[in-house]
Amino acid sequence: MTINNKTNQKVTLSDVGKLAGVSAMTVSKVLRGTGRIPEETRKRVQAAANELGYVTNQLASLLAGASSNMVGVLIPTARDVVYSDILSAINAELRPAGLRTFIGESYFDPAVDYEQVSSFLSIRPAALILHGGIERKAETIKLLKKQACPVVQIWDVENTDFNINIGPSHADAGKLMAEHFLSLGLKKVGYVGAELELDICAAQRANAFEDALKAQGVDLIRCVAEDLPRQAEGGEVLTRRLLDHYPDIQGIHYLNDAMALGGMRVSYERGISVPDSLKIAGFNATSNVHSVRTKLTTINMSYLDIGTKAAKGVVSLYTGESVDRVQIEPIVLERGNTT
Amino acid sequence: MTINNKTNQKVTLSDVGKLAGVSAMTVSKVLRGTGRIPEETRKRVQAAANELGYVTNQLASLLAGASSNMVGVLIPTARDVVYSDILSAINAELRPAGLRTFIGESYFDPAVDYEQVSSFLSIRPAALILHGGIERKAETIKLLKKQACPVVQIWDVENTDFNINIGPSHADAGKLMAEHFLSLGLKKVGYVGAELELDICAAQRANAFEDALKAQGVDLIRCVAEDLPRQAEGGEVLTRRLLDHYPDIQGIHYLNDAMALGGMRVSYERGISVPDSLKIAGFNATSNVHSVRTKLTTINMSYLDIGTKAAKGVVSLYTGESVDRVQIEPIVLERGNTT
DNA sequence: CTACATTGGGTTATCGTTAACCCAAGAATG
DNA sequence: CATTCTTGGGTTAACGATAACCCAATGTAG
Numbered sequence: 001m002t003i004n005n006k007t008n009q010k011v012t013l014s015d016v017g018k019l020a021g022v023s024a025m026t027v028s029k030v031l032r033g034t035g036r037i038p039e040e041t042r043k044r045v046q047a048a049a050n051e052l053g054y055v056t057n058q059l060a061s062l063l064a065g066a067s068s069n070m071v072g073v074l075i076p077t078a079r080d081v082v083y084s085d086i087l088s089a090i091n092a093e094l095r096p097a098g099l100r101t102f103i104g105e106s107y108f109d110p111a112v113d114y115e116q117v118s119s120f121l122s123i124r125p126a127a128l129i130l131h132g133g134i135e136r137k138a139e140t141i142k143l144l145k146k147q148a149c150p151v152v153q154i155w156d157v158e159n160t161d162f163n164i165n166i167g168p169s170h171a172d173a174g175k176l177m178a179e180h181f182l183s184l185g186l187k188k189v190g191y192v193g194a195e196l197e198l199d200i201c202a203a204q205r206a207n208a209f210e211d212a213l214k215a216q217g218v219d220l221i222r223c224v225a226e227d228l229p230r231q232a233e234g235g236e237v238l239t240r241r242l243l244d245h246y247p248d249i250q251g252i253h254y255l256n257d258a259m260a261l262g263g264m265r266v267s268y269e270r271g272i273s274v275p276d277s278l279k280i281a282g283f284n285a286t287s288n289v290h291s292v293r294t295k296l297t298t299i300n301m302s303y304l305d306i307g308t309k310a311a312k313g314v315v316s317l318y319t320g321e322s323v324d325r326v327q328i329e330p331i332v333l334e335r336g337n338t339t
Numbered sequence: 340m341t342i343n344n345k346t347n348q349k350v351t352l353s354d355v356g357k358l359a360g361v362s363a364m365t366v367s368k369v370l371r372g373t374g375r376i377p378e379e380t381r382k383r384v385q386a387a388a389n390e391l392g393y394v395t396n397q398l399a400s401l402l403a404g405a406s407s408n409m410v411g412v413l414i415p416t417a418r419d420v421v422y423s424d425i426l427s428a429i430n431a432e433l434r435p436a437g438l439r440t441f442i443g444e445s446y447f448d449p450a451v452d453y454e455q456v457s458s459f460l461s462i463r464p465a466a467l468i469l470h471g472g473i474e475r476k477a478e479t480i481k482l483l484k485k486q487a488c489p490v491v492q493i494w495d496v497e498n499t500d501f502n503i504n505i506g507p508s509h510a511d512a513g514k515l516m517a518e519h520f521l522s523l524g525l526k527k528v529g530y531v532g533a534e535l536e537l538d539i540c541a542a543q544r545a546n547a548f549e550d551a552l553k554a555q556g557v558d559l560i561r562c563v564a565e566d567l568p569r570q571a572e573g574g575e576v577l578t579r580r581l582l583d584h585y586p587d588i589q590g591i592h593y594l595n596d597a598m599a600l601g602g603m604r605v606s607y608e609r610g611i612s613v614p615d616s617l618k619i620a621g622f623n624a625t626s627n628v629h630s631v632r633t634k635l636t637t638i639n640m641s642y643l644d645i646g647t648k649a650a651k652g653v654v655s656l657y658t659g660e661s662v663d664r665v666q667i668e669p670i671v672l673e674r675g676n677t678t
Numbered sequence: 679c680t681a682c683a684t685t686g687g688g689t690t691a692t693c694g695t696t697a698a699c700c701c702a703a704g705a706a707t708g
Numbered sequence: 709c710a711t712t713c714t715t716g717g718g719t720t721a722a723c724g725a726t727a728a729c730c731c732a733a734t735g736t737a738g
Contacts, residue, residue: 102458
């Protein structure tokens with residue numbers, strides 16, 4: 001559906017000009033700070049603009065060839081701390097630079113991704129910051145190329161469709177956790193996740209985790225659902241399922257910390273001692289983990305860094321210093337105590 | 340800063356028309372599904388548009404008087420589950436209706452709020468969904484009135500500056516928790532929060548909480564910081580501070596669940612039995628709370644409902660059925676067990 | 679055979695702003 | 709006094725799409 005808004009009586013440059021006794025062009029110059037306009041005229045115009053509540057019509061402005069200050073940011077979902085942290089860092093960097101952020105969510109869905117990119121492009125943004133980790137439609141890539149819009153891709157450094165890539169190596173992250181489990185001498189390990197079909201990065205982590213374990217002769221039992229939330233609830237359900245079938249499992253790696261917390265609760269319910277009988281590991285050192293009592297292993301990296309560097313990347317695309325690819329290093333982190 | 344993007348060789352209606360052997364107008368009609376165009380021409384035009392990767396230039400389209408399908412949604416921050424849940428519900432409702440969401444964050448800052456509203460208005464959206472709970476600048480209100488843009492306000496039902504208001508009564512929520520504490524017979528109660536100066540709704544809850552307690556002769560000790568995060572970390576710091584000065588406190592109400600979890604951790608550290616010696620209460624039944632072991636009281640309401648109804652409100656503004664004000668009822672909820 | 683409707687388009691003006699250029703009046707310069 | 713520069717603006721033509729209207733060619737009824 002579309003909504004007709006034409007009845008608005010908008011204030012235009014001419015209206016302001018009439019009130020100030022000058023032409024629309026002069027008003028335009030004053031408001032943009034260009035041209036040679038004496039202080040007196042300037043003040044008069046400013047006052048008139050204020051009185052009328054004038055707002056530049058970006059539609060007309062950009063159409064006439066002005067430079068855009070709008071940056072579109074696309075994340076899978078704002079409900080995940082990881083992405084909202086990145087978002088926050090991007091905003092923190094772009095706002096002082098005078099750039100305005102427009103946010104969209106893709107839900108890891110390539111069709112929605114396409115729609116959102118198309119929506120963003122339709123307002124001719126200065127640049128786009130897109131999350132990677134999904135199988136982007138060929139049409140989407142084509143659109144971006146045709147419109148020649150600068151793109152910074154975050155979260156995925158493998159895919160190199162765009163100008164700049166910033167994120168961790170998800171394979172490294174998966175391998176890292178496998179090495180951690182191996183160093184603890186675990187022989188029977190589980191993986192719990194949800195919605196892996198769409199999230200390529202999570203799948204990369206899981207695969208690298210499995211490969212590194214297998215290389216040392218350790219089996220991985222996957223317990224994955226496509227229809228459960230990536231939250232504590234989902235972690236609970238899947239952990240129950242996993243423990244019902246494989247009660248002798250020694251360690252579980254979860255898709256994220258929220259699901260790991262769900263697993264933690266199930267172990268508690270069943271009287272399984274963590275970490276003595278069962279090691280629990282998440283991903284993304286989220287702040288809920290901060291207050292956890294029982295020992296939880298997780299993988300951390302600076303999301304702030306990803307956001308900040310993405311925003312700097314946007315700027316670099318124009319200032320010339322070409323940032324190319326920034327790899328963010330994941331590290332293993334222990335949270336909680338073992339009392 | 341602004342970024343010059345003019346070098347882009349954009350695809351226009353004429354370009355598509357040339358390829359398809361028709362005029363720009365015909366292409367426009369085909370893409371919008373108006374006019375009487377035979378199936379054959381229609382297909383040819385569609386194919387040409389696809390091949391060239393054409394995207395409607397909304398700038399030109401809206402300027403020429405077309406109806407907008409863009410809805411701006413402004414939330415305080417995407418880092419809070421409450422707002423990201425609302426956001427998610429809004430998206431779920433608007434997308435099938437063919438409306439596109441543009442999101443912005445205000446960080447509870449009236450100046451940023453103004454900038455964001457101004458940015459939104461500059462692309463002439465179909466409607467705006469704005470969060471309440473901040474002291475909006477007079478200029479912001481003026482802008483919205485001048486541009487005659489339909490506004491749905493969420494999260495705050497007290498303020499009636501706009502067409503539709505959807506949210507809980509924060510005073511009721513505060514009172515509710517006070518009644519709960521009173522029913523438990525508590526005589527010495529604390530409140531822990533952060534960044535209350537900007538968040539009017541949180542302040543309303545805290546005040547109503549205090550008033551209802553005082554009416555029954557119960558004192559409230561406030562421990563609030565303006566410079567700490569509204570997360571577990573902040574909850575820990577403030578709980579320590581509060582317990583250091585008032586070790587005999589019997590119950591603490593936190594600004595939100597995340598801070599309450601921080602408080603939970605501190606009580607555990609200090610060997611304080613919850614809920615026997617100390618009652619802990621948060622706000623917003625967030626999913627981290629789902630897996631908590633110790634008993635935690637919180638206040639819940641349907642965030643989904645707020646989002647869904649806000650989106651429906653946007654539609655109702657045009658279909659005529661006038662939604663006016665929807666009050667969402669908060670309820671007290673117990674989480675965790677007491678073992 | 680004429681009058682009139684339908685089909686399948688095309689033409690023109692316009693939205694509000696900006697880039698690029700123009701121009702008149704006074705000041706400065708030789 | 710004639711020339712050139714500076715100041716303080718204004719004029720014109722885009723930008724790309726759409727609304728509103730127009731107009732041939734064909735069909736169809738009387």
